[in-house]
Amino acid sequence: MAKHRSDAEQQVAELLLNAKDSLRLSVAFLTRMDGTTQHLEVVESSVPFLFKEGATQNQATSLCQAINDGKLPAVIPDLRKFPEAMKLPAAKLPHIRSYVSVPVVLSDGTMYGTFCAAGLTTDKELSKRDKSLMQVLASAASVIIEPGIRERVRRTEIESRLLPVIADGGPRIVLQPIVDLATGLRIGAEALSRFPAEWGKAPDVCFGEAHSVGLGDRLELLALLGAAEQLAEVTGYVAMNVSPATLLTAECTRLLAAMPLDRVLLELSEHDQVADYAALAAVLEPLRAAGMRLAIDDVGAGFSSLRHIVVTSPDVIKIDRTIVDGVSHDSVLETLVSSLVFFGHGCKATVVAEGVETAADAAKLLELGVDYGQGWYFGRPGDAADMSTVHTAGSLPDQRAATGNVRGLRPPVG
Numbered sequence: 001m002a003k004h005r006s007d008a009e010q011q012v013a014e015l016l017l018n019a020k021d022s023l024r025l026s027v028a029f030l031t032r033m034d035g036t037t038q039h040l041e042v043v044e045s046s047v048p049f050l051f052k053e054g055a056t057q058n059q060a061t062s063l064c065q066a067i068n069d070g071k072l073p074a075v076i077p078d079l080r081k082f083p084e085a086m087k088l089p090a091a092k093l094p095h096i097r098s099y100v101s102v103p104v105v106l107s108d109g110t111m112y113g114t115f116c117a118a119g120l121t122t123d124k125e126l127s128k129r130d131k132s133l134m135q136v137l138a139s140a141a142s143v144i145i146e147p148g149i150r151e152r153v154r155r156t157e158i159e160s161r162l163l164p165v166i167a168d169g170g171p172r173i174v175l176q177p178i179v180d181l182a183t184g185l186r187i188g189a190e191a192l193s194r195f196p197a198e199w200g201k202a203p204d205v206c207f208g209e210a211h212s213v214g215l216g217d218r219l220e221l222l223a224l225l226g227a228a229e230q231l232a233e234v235t236g237y238v239a240m241n242v243s244p245a246t247l248l249t250a251e252c253t254r255l256l257a258a259m260p261l262d263r264v265l266l267e268l269s270e271h272d273q274v275a276d277y278a279a280l281a282a283v284l285e286p287l288r289a290a291g292m293r294l295a296i297d298d299v300g301a302g303f304s305s306l307r308h309i310v311v312t313s314p315d316v317i318k319i320d321r322t323i324v325d326g327v328s329h330d331s332v333l334e335t336l337v338s339s340l341v342f343f344g345h346g347c348k349a350t351v352v353a354e355g356v357e358t359a360a361d362a363a364k365l366l367e368l369g370v371d372y373g374q375g376w377y378f379g380r381p382g383d384a385a386d387m388s389t390v391h392t393a394g395s396l397p398d399q400r401a402a403t404g405n406v407r408g409l410r411p412p413v414g
Contacts, residue, residue, distance in 0.1 A: 016044040025119040050094040170222025174381040188237040191227030233384035262291035321355020328360035
């Protein structure tokens with residue numbers, strides 16, 4: 001049974017059919033050459049039992065490699081006139097006697113493989129003009145296949161970074177304090193994921209890349225597990241981030257249900273699209289009934305947060321740092337924050353400001369009615385041991401809330 005061709009492969013097949021018919025040869029094919037093996041990726045053949053898509057051969061003993069090395073010309077009307085060609089396996093089986101091969105070169109100059117046509121009989125009419133036709137068709141083929149090649153390279157690069165992190169238990173989890181602006185006391189902390197610094201990528205970028213290659217749910221679940229383990233280490237609530245897509249998985253529901261939900265604030269990002277609010281509500285309802293609170297993150301960074309808020313009725317809205325930073329000396333930001341506070345309180349939600357970095361901004365936010373603050377002014381993300389004090393004033397209560405069996409939550413994530 002022939003393999004299913006992608007759209008790109010079908011387009012290449014049409015180019016090959018053009019080459020085969022124009023040159024009146026038995027077969028035309030696109031090959032990929034990886035340095036050791038020649039792969040027949042797309043084949044148009046009058047004798048398919050001899051030339052099959054997916055077939056491979058030793059690159060070093062292929063006609064294409066001999067042509068690339070300059071041992072043979074690109075156009076060979078009669079292989080029998082070239083002793084070097086007659087030594088190669090293709091001259092014996094499938095008994096090739098005429099051949100045209102040109103390289104397929106990508107936009108960065110990388111040679112991908114070859115665009116070839118072959119006949120089982122000699123063809124004295126093959127000429128340089130036929131080589132020119134093949135070169136034009138090969139250039140068209142390179143344009144067609146390059147996006148897919150780049151995508152495979154991208155996926156491989158992402159997987160090579162993320163899979164070891166997943167195997168090692170997920171990203172490193174740090175905590176950033178969330179402070180009551182009126183008292184200066186820490187009332188909670190947000191669990192944040194950290195990836196290797198040498199990647200030079202923000203956490204949301206890493207999670208986005210993971211979802212783009214099918215690893216997003218696994219990575220998010222591991223991050224949630226890491227966040228859950230912090231509940232035993234700190235007082236107050238722990239805010240945990242999850243995308244709507246991952247939240248809808250059965251694995252995520254089971255994981256959340258096993259936590260002490262009265263100490264969990266689940267944050268949904270404003271940036272993440274929700275495809276099915278009814279399904280989201282069905283998942284959230286029993287969790288919220290058991291004490292879990294819901295927050296909408298990054299409010300003000302776009303428009304989808306308003307839809308999130310209206311539909312989900314969150315307990316907390318978190319104002320995006322782009323609106324908070326500089327609010328003490330920017331009247332436009334002050335107006336925006338004031339409007340969001342009025343809106344949030346009107347929805348009976350607690351309002352948290354993210355990205356608070358100065359005393360002046362903290363004071364202005366309190367004046368505008370913001371309930372809680374989070375940012376470098378109160379503390380940079382760090383280990384649970386760093387959560388015992390906050391930047392402003394006051395000390396934490398001595399008692400610790402019930403933690404539940406958090407340490408036993410970590411099952412293998414497949």
